[in-house]
Amino acid sequence: MLASLKGMWVTLANAFKKPVTAQYPKEHLPVQTRYMGFPVLTWDYDVQEPFCTGCMVCVRNCPTSCMSAQMMDNPLFKDGKSKRRKIIESFEINFGRCILCGICVDVCNFDAIEMSHQHELSVVVRNGNRADLPRLLEMGKAYQAEVEWTPKTKEEAKQEATA
Amino acid sequence: MAIDKQLDTLEVMLNMGPQHPATHGVFRMVLSIDGERIVDVEPHIGYLHRGSEKLCEHEQYSQIITLFDRLDYIANFNNELVVCMAAEKLMGTEVPERAQYIRTILCELNRIASHMLFYGTFALDAGAMTPSMYAFRERERIQQIFEATSGARMMHNYFRIGGVKQDVPEDFSQRVAASLGPIKETIEEADNLVTFNEIFLARSRDVGTIDGKTAVALGLTGPNLRASGVDYDVRRVQPYLVYDRLDFNVPLGDRGDCWDRFWLRIREMDESVKIVEQCLAQMETGPIMAPMRRISRPPKGEVYVHAENPRGDLGVYLVSNGGDRPYRLKIRPPSFCNLMSLKHMMRDAYVADAIMVLGSIDIVLGEVDR
Ligand code: SF4
Numbered sequence: 001m002l003a004s005l006k007g008m009w010v011t012l013a014n015a016f017k018k019p020v021t022a023q024y025p026k027e028h029l030p031v032q033t034r035y036m037g038f039p040v041l042t043w044d045y046d047v048q049e050p051f052c053t054g055c056m057v058c059v060r061n062c063p064t065s066c067m068s069a070q071m072m073d074n075p076l077f078k079d080g081k082s083k084r085r086k087i088i089e090s091f092e093i094n095f096g097r098c099i100l101c102g103i104c105v106d107v108c109n110f111d112a113i114e115m116s117h118q119h120e121l122s123v124v125v126r127n128g129n130r131a132d133l134p135r136l137l138e139m140g141k142a143y144q145a146e147v148e149w150t151p152k153t154k155e156e157a158k159q160e161a162t163a
Numbered sequence: 164m165a166i167d168k169q170l171d172t173l174e175v176m177l178n179m180g181p182q183h184p185a186t187h188g189v190f191r192m193v194l195s196i197d198g199e200r201i202v203d204v205e206p207h208i209g210y211l212h213r214g215s216e217k218l219c220e221h222e223q224y225s226q227i228i229t230l231f232d233r234l235d236y237i238a239n240f241n242n243e244l245v246v247c248m249a250a251e252k253l254m255g256t257e258v259p260e261r262a263q264y265i266r267t268i269l270c271e272l273n274r275i276a277s278h279m280l281f282y283g284t285f286a287l288d289a290g291a292m293t294p295s296m297y298a299f300r301e302r303e304r305i306q307q308i309f310e311a312t313s314g315a316r317m318m319h320n321y322f323r324i325g326g327v328k329q330d331v332p333e334d335f336s337q338r339v340a341a342s343l344g345p346i347k348e349t350i351e352e353a354d355n356l357v358t359f360n361e362i363f364l365a366r367s368r369d370v371g372t373i374d375g376k377t378a379v380a381l382g383l384t385g386p387n388l389r390a391s392g393v394d395y396d397v398r399r400v401q402p403y404l405v406y407d408r409l410d411f412n413v414p415l416g417d418r419g420d421c422w423d424r425f426w427l428r429i430r431e432m433d434e435s436v437k438i439v440e441q442c443l444a445q446m447e448t449g450p451i452m453a454p455m456r457r458i459s460r461p462p463k464g465e466v467y468v469h470a471e472n473p474r475g476d477l478g479v480y481l482v483s484n485g486g487d488r489p490y491r492l493k494i495r496p497p498s499f500c501n502l503m504s505l506k507h508m509m510r511d512a513y514v515a516d517a518i519m520v521l522g523s524i525d526i527v528l529g530e531v532d533r
């Protein structure tokens with residue numbers, strides 16, 4: 001008798017606890033600040049062009065070879081509006097193959113790529129996970145607005161290099 | 164009419180898996196049974212083989228860490244640690260103090276998370292639904308800390324050769340300290356709910372026993388070995404990181420049965436909590452990364468490094484020819500060696516206990532098949 005009452009008490013005590021689960025597609029738990037979602041390309045609002053110069057460092061360092069990039073001469077550089085001699089022409093990341101490791105962000109010297117908070121992958125078309133340059137920049141702008149992103153200052157970059 | 168032919172008993176083959184929910188992955192066992200008793204068991208592995216060792220020969224050291232994340236996907240930090248330590252040993256790198264403490268804390272938290280999962284799934288194997296919910300709740304708490312620290316819940320890619328990727332967030336110590344309280348409560352709850360539960364005792368006492376001598380002969384490591392009473396813990400025998408400065412016990416079982424293996428993991432969580440508390444108290448500010456080149460090129464040579472994972476003794480044998488990729492990398496996965504004891508443990512057990520025995524070894528198929 002006592003034991004079953006004790007058992008009931010445990011049930012009761014737990015029944016009125018706040019649930020720790022979230023009903024996923026309807027409810028989203030907030031992600032942490034450092035959360036690594038899909039990599040996106042950032043946009044330089046000062047010059048109105050991407051940060052990315054198409055240097056291919058990230059492409060070569062990606063463990064799954066899921067990205068490709070092509071560089072071109074920067075038209076804005078000729079006009080003297082930009083300091084970037086080269087600029088990205090086309091860029092593609094296959095999100096279906098990306099393992100969200102963050103190596104591309106680590107190796108990029110231009111703050112041109114960031115791990116966004118975007119992590120929902122499902123699409124209804126085949127190859128819908130291959131993100132091209134406009135889509136990556138679009139996602140990048142959304143991410144920049146979300147976290148009020150600013151490029152690293154010189155000191156921060158130096159600290160990171162020596163840390 | 165009298166039957167004049169003599170009736171023979173035949174052994175029956177029973178196939179279990181690979182898509183069996185209780186095999187914790189894609190694992191197949193072929194049981195030979197005589198009535199209700201298991202006569203022999205033949206494990207079939209390889210369904211999750213990804214060729215990690217070969218892949219390592221084609222990837223740079225920084226990329227290998229991502230592969231190690233995916234070996235034992237329940238204890239990712241512990242895996243990353245071993246490959247980092249191997250390269251560091253070869254290069255003679257001195258890892259800064261703070262990085263060592265961060266690593267220790269994360270590894271021990273990962274051990275708790277892994278054992279929590281074991282507690283939940285083992286209770287589930289024994290037929291109890293609720294503990295797995297409690298266990299997942301606690302694991303989630305730790306997982307959140309990992310996400311805040313490394314940016315990923317499971318595939319962290321956070322340890323680097325020479326240190327860690329970035330410093331822990333500012334509120335890291337508070338968050339960890341705050342999560343230890345509920346974890347301790349859950350451990351206590353686990354004891355009340357499951358460990359000393361009469362039904363559970365009846366179900367797991369003297370099931371799947373293995374004695375210390377056989378366990379050593381089979382190459383068992385980790386909690387499975389210690390449950391048989393053999394005092395072997397790499398953290399004690401060959402201290403790495405900062406374990407030589409920490410005060411912790413190595414719990415030992417005596418009978419080497421399923422219950423011992425379960426009880427031992429619960430006690431290990433207690434010890435891990437103690438270790439994390441000590442580390443938090445001792446940790447000081449400082450650099451988190453040794454001065455390193457961007458691309459690691461360990462000098463020519465070979466090295467064997469091992470560490471105590473939640474599942475046992477994970478070893479990495481690394482041969483370098485001076486390039487940016489290993490010449491050969493051999494992984495000694497604890498789960499694979501632990502699985503070898505299956506035959507000994509299951510012999511003469513009941514079919515219903517097969518799942519208990521398999522669950523008590525706590526294998527992760529990602530590591531068995533590599
Ligand atoms: S994202 Fe960075 S590393 Fe990759 S191509 Fe652009 S500038 Fe180079």
Ligand code: SF4
Binds near residue numbers: 062098
């Ligand atoms: S996160 Fe990793 S896998 Fe994904 S694109 Fe970057 S380097 Fe490649």
